Amino acid sequence: MPELPEVETLCRQLKEILPGGRILSLHILDPLLGRCDGRRLAGCTVEAVHRRGKSLCMEIGRGVQSSDQSAEGDLPVKGCVLEIHLRMTGRLLWRAAEETLPSHTRLVITFSTGMLLLIDPRRFATFRARPDSVVPPPLLDPLGGLPVRLLRQIAATRRLPVKSFLMDQRCIAGIGNIYACEILHHACLDPRRPTCSLSTQEWRKLARAAAVILPRAVTCRGTSISDWRDLFGVRGGNQEHLEVYSREGKPCRRCGGMVERIKMSGRGTWFCPICQK
DNA sequence: TATAATGTTAGACT
DNA sequence: AAGTCTAACATTAT
Numbered sequence A: 001m002p003e004l005p006e007v008e009t010l011c012r013q014l015k016e017i018l019p020g021g022r023i024l025s026l027h028i029l030d031p032l033l034g035r036c037d038g039r040r041l042a043g044c045t046v047e048a049v050h051r052r053g054k055s056l057c058m059e060i061g062r063g064v065q066s067s068d069q070s071a072e073g074d075l076p077v078k079g080c081v082l083e084i085h086l087r088m089t090g091r092l093l094w095r096a097a098e099e100t101l102p103s104h105t106r107l108v109i110t111f112s113t114g115m116l117l118l119i120d121p122r123r124f125a126t127f128r129a130r131p132d133s134v135v136p137p138p139l140l141d142p143l144g145g146l147p148v149r150l151l152r153q154i155a156a157t158r159r160l161p162v163k164s165f166l167m168d169q170r171c172i173a174g175i176g177n178i179y180a181c182e183i184l185h186h187a188c189l190d191p192r193r194p195t196c197s198l199s200t201q202e203w204r205k206l207a208r209a210a211a212v213i214l215p216r217a218v219t220c221r222g223t224s225i226s227d228w229r230d231l232f233g234v235r236g237g238n239q240e241h242l243e244v245y246s247r248e249g250k251p252c253r254r255c256g257g258m259v260e261r262i263k264m265s266g267r268g269t270w271f272c273p274i275c276q277k
Numbered sequence B: 001t002a003t004a005a006t007g008t009t010a011g012a013c014t
Numbered sequence C: 001a002a003g004t005c006t007a008a009c010a011t012t013a014t
Helices: A004-017 A148-155 A162-167 A177-186 A200-217
Strands: A023-027 A045-053 A056-059 A080-085 A091-095 A103-109 A114-119 A126-131 A260-264 A269-270
Touching: A004 A056, A004 A091, A004 A200, A091 A148, A148 A200, A148 A269, A162 A177, A177 A200
Parallel strands: none
Antiparallel strands: A023 A103, A045 A056, A056 A080, A080 A126, A091 A114, A103 A114, A260 A269
């Protein structure tokens, strides 16, 4: 469900709430989610929140009390990052008041101001605590603009379809199925084109398309095509801007051609065969 | 009942 | 060896 714009939406909303807040308790309700000793995090402070591709990271500080000498176990309490990945159906929901938990709630983090819930029917979401000392490799974040020269260079040896390339998180982090389809449509490029076949001109078009599609989706607080909701349970608005995703059989809004749906490496892929070349 | 769903990855295959 | 593809993960909705 959540791609870059959706995770960015959550991230911006969390930044308004969490920094400076102290964790009162943390409970993992579904062991599939990940392992983490909540007792060691109780009392710790969330110092900052940031996004890494589609992951949400909460930077955890020291915590106020005792914990200095608690030597049993080796969970990193002082400097660690709590990393949430929502995968397909994960959601985060902020609850200011105590209420019964929604079904499929997998994680509850309680603060003095409210509680953060992770809800995930399909149970693909992951949660882990990573010590500060482990520095993850830098990622290319497309929200800051795609570097055309660098991309062309990386792409030169890649024969896979350009859609798959855009969705390869190790290369560009944050673009998923919806936005890959939308960006390629905006750039008038056929998703099946071998990555290495794009000209510099076409990479420029791609970069421009991403610079339009992604920030607009963030402004709209994400695409609520089925069940996406923001931190406060509110629908996003970007579904109004979708040009091809999930629109097979409908006329292309640019050229009037009929939007087609094909399958590419297991994923639905929508495009207009008339104007995407 | 069969299919598809906004993601990732281990293992198979080139 | 490196690049690419497929199946699997667990569940719900159509």
